[in-house]
Amino acid sequence: MAKTVCIIGAGPSGLVAAKTLLHNTAPGEFKVTVFDAQERIGGLWPTSKSDTQRQVHPLMQANQSRHTVQFNELAWDDADPQLPQAWMIGRYLERYLEQFLTGNSDFELKLGKRITRAERPGDSTDGWSISIGSKPEAETRHFDYLLVASGFFGKPIIPESLSKESSIPVIHSSQYRDLDGLLGKGQPGGGKILVVGGQMSGVEIAGTIGAHLSSATNSPEASPIQDIDKYRIHNVIQRPTWVFPLYTSPRPLANTQGHITEDTAKMVHGIFQNVVGSDQSEFSSLLKVDDSNNDQQPYLAVSDWYSDFVRSGLIELSKGKVEALDGSTATISGGAKVDDIAAVVVSTGFDPSPCLNFFPEDILKTLKHSPKHVDQPIALAFHGTHHPDIPGLGFVGFYRSPYWGVMQMQARFMAALWSEKAASVRSSEAFKAKLQNDVSIQRTLDLRDDPRVSQFPMGDYLYLVGEFAEALSMEIQAPLTPAAPSLPHNGQPLDMLTPARYTSISDDAASKEAALKSIKQTYETTVAGLTGTKFVARAVFRSLLGTWKLERDLRSKLPTHPSGHFSGTARFLLREKTSDGLRCAANPTDTETLSEDELGMEYLYIEEGEFKTDQGFGFTATRRYVWRFDELKDILSVWFAKPEDLDRADYLFHEIEFLGPEAATHRGWAAKAGHLCIDDYYDVNYNFAFQAVNLKKWGIEYTVKGPKKDYTIQGTYTR
Numbered sequence: 263m264a265k266t267v268c269i270i271g272a273g274p275s276g277l278v279a280a281k282t283l284l285h286n287t288a289p290g291e292f293k294v295t296v297f298d299a300q301e302r303i304g305g306l307w308p309t310s311k312s313d314t315q316r317q318v319h320p321l322m323q324a325n326q327s328r329h330t331v332q333f334n335e336l337a338w339d340d341a342d343p344q345l346p347q348a349w350m351i352g353r354y355l356e357r358y359l360e361q362f363l364t365g366n367s368d369f370e371l372k373l374g375k376r377i378t379r380a381e382r383p384g385d386s387t388d389g390w391s392i393s394i395g396s397k398p399e400a401e402t403r404h405f406d407y408l409l410v411a412s413g414f415f416g417k418p419i420i421p422e423s424l425s426k427e428s429s430i431p432v433i434h435s436s437q438y439r440d441l442d443g444l445l446g447k448g449q450p451g452g453g454k455i456l457v458v459g460g461q462m463s464g465v466e467i468a469g470t471i472g473a474h475l476s477s478a479t480n481s482p483e484a485s486p487i488q489d490i491d492k493y494r495i496h497n498v499i500q501r502p503t504w505v506f507p508l509y510t511s512p513r514p515l516a517n518t519q520g521h522i523t524e525d526t527a528k529m530v531h532g533i534f535q536n537v538v539g540s541d542q543s544e545f546s547s548l549l550k551v552d553d554s555n556n557d558q559q560p561y562l563a564v565s566d567w568y569s570d571f572v573r574s575g576l577i578e579l580s581k582g583k584v585e586a587l588d589g590s591t592a593t594i595s596g597g598a599k600v601d602d603i604a605a606v607v608v609s610t611g612f613d614p615s616p617c618l619n620f621f622p623e624d625i626l627k628t629l630k631h632s633p634k635h636v637d638q639p640i641a642l643a644f645h646g647t648h649h650p651d652i653p654g655l656g657f658v659g660f661y662r663s664p665y666w667g668v669m670q671m672q673a674r675f676m677a678a679l680w681s682e683k684a685a686s687v688r689s690s691e692a693f694k695a696k697l698q699n700d701v702s703i704q705r706t707l708d709l710r711d712d713p714r715v716s717q718f719p720m721g722d723y724l725y726l727v728g729e730f731a732e733a734l735s736m737e738i739q740a741p742l743t744p745a746a747p748s749l750p751h752n753g754q755p756l757d758m759l760t761p762a763r764y765t766s767i768s769d770d771a772a773s774k775e776a777a778l779k780s781i782k783q784t785y786e787t788t789v790a791g792l793t794g795t796k797f798v799a800r801a802v803f804r805s806l807l808g809t810w811k812l813e814r815d816l817r818s819k820l821p822t823h824p825s826g827h828f829s830g831t832a833r834f835l836l837r838e839k840t841s842d843g844l845r846c847a848a849n850p851t852d853t854e855t856l857s858e859d860e861l862g863m864e865y866l867y868i869e870e871g872e873f874k875t876d877q878g879f880g881f882t883a884t885r886r887y888v889w890r891f892d893e894l895k896d897i898l899s900v901w902f903a904k905p906e907d908l909d910r911a912d913y914l915f916h917e918i919e920f921l922g923p924e925a926a927t928h929r930g931w932a933a934k935a936g937h938l939c940i941d942d943y944y945d946v947n948y949n950f951a952f953q954a955v956n957l958k959k960w961g962i963e964y965t966v967k968g969p970k971k972d973y974t975i976q977g978t979y980t981r
Contacts (some may be wrong), residue, residue, distance in 0.1 A: 264293045264368065265680070268392050268405040270377050270620075272298035272304020274671050275411035275529050275659030277355060278333055280361040282673040284369060286768040287681040292369045294406070297394065299376035303359055305413050309352035315437040317415050320349040325466070325508060325564040326665075329784045333670050334762045335773030336361060337780040343893055344787065345508055380408055380620045389654065393620075407680055409656040414664075416616030419636065420608050423586050424458065425569065430590055435459075435467040435609040441474050445487050446606050452492025453604030455594055458584050460499025461717065462663075464609035465563035468497045471607065472571040473863070477837040480866050482909040495577045496600050498584055498592075502542065502549050503561040504534040505569045509797050510955050519722040520705065521712050522559035531556040539954025545569045545980070548579040561717045565838065569660070570807040617660075628652055636663055637719055641706040644697060644733070645726055647672050648679065656680070658744055665723045667761035671730035674766065678734060687734060696733040724759055730765060739777065740787055741762040751793045751923075760784050795920040798931055799898040802950050803891035803959035806834040806865060814977035816873075823973055828883060830871015832979060839864045839890060843901050843911035865889040866909060867900075887915065900935075916946060930960070942968030 378392035418434035582595040678684040762780035790796035874880035886903040888911040916935035930951030
C-alpha cells in the first residue's frame with residue numbers, strides 16, 4: 263500500500279521533494295499531497311511580471327546564475343539570461359511542475375490551503391493528523407509522513423525602534439515595489455529614504471531604490487513625484503560589507519560556514535578584496551576593510567549599482583543602529599541624527615517561526631525551537647533534514663538562503679530515509695557513518711549565541727552538497743563535455759559545481775539528457791567568459807555609472823578646424839531603457855524596437871567642460887549621448903541625442919565591438935566601432951582598463967575623415 267506524504271509549501275523545496283518521492287523511488291511507493299496557502303505555486307518566486315504579492319519583486323534580477331538556480335533534471339533554455347529575473351524563476355518552477363508532477367495520479371496539489379495544525383494522533387507515532395484551514399470549516403486528513411518545505415520567510419522583522427506608529431511610511435524591504443508606492447506624490451524639497459540594514463537585503467534594496475531614483479530623475483518623462491531629484495538614500499549599517507557586482511572575475515571564492523576564526527576571517531577578506539580589487543575605500547570610508555577590522559567575520563552582498571551610488575552621494579552611509587524614530591528624525595546609536603526622512607525601508611530579515619506555528623508545543627520542544635534565534639530557530643540532524651526523535655518528519659530548504667542544489671540533495675536524502683527501495687543506501691557504510699558522526703544538532707545549538715557566527719550559518723554549498731553525495735553514494739558527473747576534456751585557454755579542467763553534475767541513477771533518460779544539457783551550457787558559458795569577450799560589454803556598462811574626469815585632445819590637419827584641448831567631466835546617469843531611437847538616420851522607418859521582455863538599463867551621457875584652442879581662445883562645450891546595453895545580444899551601443907530633446911535618443915552612432923583577449927594589453931580591453939555620417943567616416947577605438955571587476959580608466963580615439971574633415975580626437979576618462 264502506498265505511503266502518504268504531506269508536503270507543506272509549493273515553492274522550489276516542496277516541488278523538488280514531491281518530484282523526488284514520486285520519480286526516484288519505487289513506482290507507487292508514495293502518494294504525495296502538496297499544500298500551499300498561496301493561490302499559485304512558486305513560494306517567494308512570482309510566476310508573472312504582474313505577480314507583486316510575493317516576497318520577491320517580479321523584476322528583481324537573481325543574484326545567482328541560472329547554472330545554480332536550477333534542478334538537475336530541467337535545463338534552462340539557451341536563450342534565457344544568465345541571471346534571470348524573479349518571474350522567470352517562477353516560470354521555471356511552473357515548467358518543472360508541468361513536466362514532472364501534473365497528471366501524475368499519485369500527486370495532488372492543494373493551493374489556497376493553509377496548514378493550521380500538524381500533530382501525532384493521541385500518543386501514537388504512526389503518522390500525522392493534518393488540519394487544513396481554520397475551525398469550524400477545518401478539514402482533517404491523515405498522512406504517514408510530513409515534510410516541511412514552507413521556507414524561511416515567515417514574517418518580516420521590524421525593529422522595535424521602528425515598529426511604533428509613524429507619520430512617515432515604514433515598510434520592510436520585501437514590500438517595496440516602486441517609488442510611487444513608497445513616496446506617493448512626494449513632498450516639497452524631497453527628503454531622505456532611510457534604509458536600515460547593511461547586509462545582503464539592505465545593500466540590494468538600497469541599490470534598487472537608487473536605480474529607481476536615478477531613472478525617475480533622468481528619464482525624458484517627468485516624474486509624478488514632486489521634487490524627485492531632491493531625494494537621497496541614507497543607509498544605516500553596522501559594519502563594512504563586501505559588495506560584489508552580479509558578474510565577477512573568475513577567481514576562487516572560499517565560502518565558510520559556522521564559527522569563523524580570526525585567521526579564517528582574514529583569509530576570506532583577502533580573497534574578497536582580490537575579487538573587488540580594492541579595500542572599497544574609494545567608495546566610502548565606512549565600506550573600507552583593512553587591518554583594523556579584517557579579523558571580523560566577512561559579510562558579502564551583491565549589487566551592480568550600490569557602490570557607485572555611494573561614491574556619487576546618492577546613497578549616504580552612517581554606522582550604527584537606529585535607536586528611535588521621532589517624526590522625520592532618526593536617532594542612531596552614539597547620538598547621531600538623520601533628519602528630513604521621507605520614508606523608511608527596513609532590511610533586517612525575517613522571523614521564520616510563523617512557518618512552524620502549526621506544530622504543537624511538544625514537537626517544537628523536541629526541535630529545540632527558539633524564536634529569538636531567527637537564523638537557527640530549530641536544531642535538525644544531518645544538515646537540516648530531520649530529527650531522530652521525530653520519525654516521519656522531514657525538512658527541505660528550511661534554512662537561511664538555501665541553494666537549489668542543496669534543496670535537491672535534502673529531498674534525495676529524505677526519500678532515501680523513507681523509501682523501501684533505498685534500503686541498500688541506508689545500510690551502506692557511507693550512509694551509516696554520516697549519521698553516526700553527525701553533529702548538526704549540537705552545532706546549531708552552539709552557533710545560536712556565537713558572536714563569530716558566519717553571515718550564512720549553512721552557506722558552504724560545496725561542503726553541503728558533498729556531504730549529501732557521500733551519504734547517498736552519488737558520483738559527481740564530469741564537468742566537461744567528452745569532446746572538450748579541458749579548458750582551451752590553459753588546459754586545466756573545469757571544476758565548477760552546478761546541481762546538474764549530480765544525477766540520480768533512478769532519473770529517467772530525459773532527466774539525464776537535461777542534466778547533460780545544463781553541464782554543456784555551464785561549460786560553454788565559462789569558456790566564452792574565459793577565452794572570449796562574453797560579459798565584458800556588461801562589465802563596462804555597469805562600471806560606467808557616475809562621474810568621470812575627462813581630458814581630450816583634438817588634432818586637426820585642416821586650418822578650418824582648430825586644434826585644442828578639452829577639460830571637463832562626463833556623467834553617466836542611469837535610467838530604465840527608453841524606446842526612443844532609430845537604427846539609422848537615413849531610414850526613419852528602421853526603428854529600434856524594444857520588446858516588453860527585453861532586459862536592461864541605459865545611461866544618459868552628459869559631458870561638460872571647457873575647450874581651449876591652440877591659439878588661446880576658449881569656450882564652454884557640452885554634448886549628450888545615450889549609452890545602451892542589450893542584455894540578450896550582449897552589445898554595448900552609443901546613440902546620438904535628439905537636437906530638439908537632448909534627453910532622448912535619436913539614432914544609432916555605433917555599436918562597440920570588443921576584441922578578443924589576444925588584443926588586450928596592460929592598458930586594458932580593446933574595442934572598436936565605426937560610423938558613416940553622410941560623407942564623413944568616424945573610425946573609433948576604445949580601451950577599457952579594469953582593476954579587478956571595476957573600470958578604473960578608459961579612453962576613446964576618433965579618426966574622422968571626409969571631404970571637409972581630417973582630424974583625430976583622443977579622450978581619457980578617469981575617476
